[in-house]
Amino acid sequence: MATRETIVVPGTDIEGWINVEDWSKDGRYLVCDRSPHLTLIAVDDGAMTVLADSVNLGKGTLSPDGRFVTYALGDEGNAQVFVRPVAGGAPRQITSAPRGNNRPQWAPDGRAIAYQSPAGIWVVPMDGGAPTGGARLAVAATNLMIRRWTEAGLFYSQFTDAGQRAVPYQVVLEPATGRPDPAGVQAVPGDRPESTTTFAWSPDLQRIAFGHSLSPQVTVVSASPRSAVTWDLGRNGHPIWMRWSADGHAILYEPYSWFWRGEGSTVVALDAETGRVRNLFPRIMDAEGITLSADGRLMAYSRRAAIPAESAAVSGPSAGRWVEAVVVADTVQRAGHVVATMSSPGEGPFSAQVRPMISPRGDRVLFVRQQRIADFRQATPQAASLWVVDSDGRGARRLATAAVIQSAIWDPSGRFIGYTAKPEMADGSTVLRVLNLATGADTEIPLPGHIGRRTGLWRYVRVVGWSSDGSRLGMIVGEYFDSAWEHWVVQGLEEGGR
Numbered sequence: 098m099a100t101r102e103t104i105v106v107p108g109t110d111i112e113g114w115i116n117v118e119d120w121s122k123d124g125r126y127l128v129c130d131r132s133p134h135l136t137l138i139a140v141d142d143g144a145m146t147v148l149a150d151s152v153n154l155g156k157g158t159l160s161p162d163g164r165f166v167t168y169a170l171g172d173e174g175n176a177q178v179f180v181r182p183v184a185g186g187a188p189r190q191i192t193s194a195p196r197g198n199n200r201p202q203w204a205p206d207g208r209a210i211a212y213q214s215p216a217g218i219w220v221v222p223m224d225g226g227a228p229t230g231g232a233r234l235a236v237a238a239t240n241l242m243i244r245r246w247t248e249a250g251l252f253y254s255q256f257t258d259a260g261q262r263a264v265p266y267q268v269v270l271e272p273a274t275g276r277p278d279p280a281g282v283q284a285v286p287g288d289r290p291e292s293t294t295t296f297a298w299s300p301d302l303q304r305i306a307f308g309h310s311l312s313p314q315v316t317v318v319s320a321s322p323r324s325a326v327t328w329d330l331g332r333n334g335h336p337i338w339m340r341w342s343a344d345g346h347a348i349l350y351e352p353y354s355w356f357w358r359g360e361g362s363t364v365v366a367l368d369a370e371t372g373r374v375r376n377l378f379p380r381i382m383d384a385e386g387i388t389l390s391a392d393g394r395l396m397a398y399s400r401r402a403a404i405p406a407e408s409a410a411v412s413g414p415s416a417g418r419w420v421e422a423v424v425v426a427d428t429v430q431r432a433g434h435v436v437a438t439m440s441s442p443g444e445g446p447f448s449a450q451v452r453p454m455i456s457p458r459g460d461r462v463l464f465v466r467q468q469r470i471a472d473f474r475q476a477t478p479q480a481a482s483l484w485v486v487d488s489d490g491r492g493a494r495r496l497a498t499a500a501v502i503q504s505a506i507w508d509p510s511g512r513f514i515g516y517t518a519k520p521e522m523a524d525g526s527t528v529l530r531v532l533n534l535a536t537g538a539d540t541e542i543p544l545p546g547h548i549g550r551r552t553g554l555w556r557y558v559r560v561v562g563w564s565s566d567g568s569r570l571g572m573i574v575g576e577y578f579d580s581a582w583e584h585w586v587v588q589g590l591e592e593g594g595r
Contacts, residue, residue, distance in 0.1 A: 107143030119158045119166075126183075128157045128166055135168050137183060148181055149188065156200050159183070161207040165226045167191075169199035169212070174313075174331020178212045180226045191221055191228050196329060202246040209591050211235070211251055213243050215329065218253065220590055235590055240312060250588035263575030265293045265307070268529070268542055272567030275513040275531040277542045285571070287318045287325075296571055297339035297348070298564040299369075306348045306369070308336035315339075315348065317369055328372040333365055337386060337452070339562065342366070349377070351387050362387055362398065378428055386452025389428065390459030391509075395488065397425050397455035397462045399447065400435075423453045423464050425488045436462055436490040448481065451504055456511040461485050463514055465502045476500040478521045483514070485534070496532055497539060503527070504559040508567055515570050517558045526550055527558045529572070548574050 106127065109115055118135075119128040127138045128148070135152040138145050148157065148166055157168035166183055169176040176199045181188040192198040194214060201212040204223075211220050218236035222229045240256040265285040269278035285296070287305065294308040307316045313334020316327040336350035347366040361380030364387055368374070377393070387398040400422040426433025437453075439446050447453075448467035455462050468480040481502040486493040499518035506515050514532045519525055527550075529542045548558055562571035 106138060106140055108145060109138065109143060118156045121159050121163045122161060123163065126159070126163065128159055130157070135166070137166070146183075148183075149179070156202075158201065158203055160203050160226075161205060167201040167203060167210055169201060171197075172332055174329065174333075178210065180210070180223075182226060189226060191223075192219075192232065194232075197331060200243040202243055202251070204246055204591060205248045211243060211246055211590060213241060213253075215239065217241070218243065218251070218587070222591075236587060246590075250586040251590050252584070252586050254582045254584050256582055263292045263294065263573050265289055265296050266548070266572050266574055268570040268572070270531070270568055270570055272510075275508065275533060275567075276540060281543065282545055282548065287320070287323075289318060290314075290316055292575075293573055295336055295339050295350075295561040295573065297341055297562045298569065298571070299341045300343060300345045300565045302564060302566070302569075304345075304369070306339055306341070308339060308350065309334070313352075315350075315367060317348070326372075328367065330367070330372075330374060333367075333374045338388065340389070341369075341565075343391070346370070349389065351385075364389060364396070378431060381431065384424070388452065388454045390455050391457040392459070394428060395425060395455055395459035396428050397423065397436075397453045397488075399453055400424050423447070423462060423486075425455065425462060425490075434490065436486050436488065437464060437484070437493060445482070448502065451502060454505065454507055455488070456507050457509055458511050460488055461511070462488060463505055463507065465505060467502065473501065474522050476522050481518065483516055483532075485514075496534075496537075497530070503557045504561070504572075506560045506563060506570075508563045508570075509565050510567060515560045515563065517560055517572070527556070529558060529560070531570075 116130040117127055118130055125140055129136050129138055133151050134147045135149040135157045136145050137148055149168055149170055152168055152170060157166055159166050164183055165180050167180045170179050171177055174197045176197045177190055178192040178198050178201045179188040179190050196215050198212050198214045201210050203210055209220050209222050211218055217234055217238045219232045220235045221232040238255055242254045244252040266282055267285050268282050269280040271278060290307050290309050296305055296307045298305055303320045305318050313330050314327050316325055318325045333352050335353040337353050339348055339350045341348055348369055349364055349366055351362060351364055361382040362384045363380040364377045365374050366377055383401050384398040385401055387396050389396050421439050422435045423437040424433045425436050445466040445468050448465040451465040453462050453464040463485050466482045478500050479498045481499050482495050483497040483502055483505055484493060484495050499520045500522045501519040503517045512534060517527055517529050519527055529544055530539055532539045558572055558574050560572045
């Protein structure tokens with residue numbers, strides 16, 4: 098603007114948020130995601146026109162001549178691309194392929210629309226608001242995100258493994274004592290994903306379910322006959338943790354995505370044979386890290402609170418939203434009560450990385466407290482502590498301390514707790530321990546050198562699962578920042594691309 102004056106578009110100073118998706122070339126109109134609507138807003142007077150309801154996060158963009166808007170409609174795994182006249186009229190669906198199509202972009206000359214799917218970037222030729230031919234796959238790639246199509250080319254980002262993979266391992270244990278078998282630590286065999294967030298054994302130990310860190314998928318690998326199936330779950334993907342149902346038919350997990358989209362958290366049941374999913378109960382707002390007792394009747398979770406502004410610079414394992422309280426609730430009535438709070442005197446705040454976990458019998462909850470400091474390289478050997486409290490909120494006791502505690506989990510009997518920690522940051526190495534609640538014995542399990550010497554703050558060994566017979570403890574070895582975005586520009590996309 099010639100005056101360099103900042104103005105507020107009339108009508109947009111409202112509660113909530115408005116995300117600007119596109120601005121018309123003549124500067125007169127904005128296309129905005131005013132959740133949950135895709136809205137056209139006139140810059141001069143703020144007049145708003147709802148273009149579409151329940152729009153997917155795949156944006157909305159105006160054609161170069163300003164006559165049409167394209168957008169993705171539907172949930173992430175099933176979204177389709179539509180075109181609608183800005184002046185009004187029925188939307189036209191221009192894609193139909195399954196597994197989701199989103200983030201559509203007009204070509205600078207208006208002769209095509211590019212959109213992304215799990216297979217890559219597709220281009221469909223357009224004349225005004227109608228396709229003039231079939232879509233073709235222009236860029237074959239996965240885990241990508243279209244950014245913008247300019248005269249210089251189509252700009253997109255691709256999420257790739259930067260070389261440090263999160264690898265699943267297992268520790269063979271004696272179920273009665275929790276002590277390691279001579280077989281010790283070994284890589285989990287089979288056709289597992291290259292980058293794994295969590296995994297779990299079926300009750301008969303013949304199948305393993307893996308969660309992926311780079312895509313919203315769950316892979317089920319069978320030992321006999323040797324086979325693997327991968328379910329693409331869209332917004333129901335990215336499990337935080339996993340557990341099989343007692344009958345071995347379903348995989349229970351909490352999907353990471355729900356909480357961070359402000360829609361609350363729940364536990365999802367994935368049918369291992371069909372890939373169908375269902376929520377076990379309605380989502381709970383301000384909750385994260387829900388875990389269930391073995392019978393599914395009780396749950397524990399973190400209640401979250403916003404970070405105070407003066408603490409925004411805190412980094413390390415306690416960065417992110419703060420845990421305000423640990424809650425135990427009934428899964429049917431969802432009535433719950435607080436068993437531990439952030440403000441307990443002299444005990445320190447909760448860890449933002451280690452979720453509270455209810456015991457298999459539902460009688461106790463483990464949780465971790467982690468002091469928040471600006472530089473975690475200065476953490477003292479008592480900065481983190483592992484706690485257990487009865488499910489009625491009584492009998493809280495501290496079991497162990499370390500500079501950083503990275504994970505903790507119950508064994509199926511509720512007699513042992515496995516956890517990983519960095520005892521002191523001066524050394525920075527990682528240890529794996531099994532704690533006997535009855536005797537207080539805290540046994541260190543020897544780790545191979547390439548695992549134990551995970552000396553950086555962001556390098557971790559995280560326990561994620563314990564087989565139903567108590568014989569195998571599962572863990573993930575990797576780094577918090579093990580992947581990265583690569584940025585690409587494709588030129589000549591309408592003619593074939595280069």
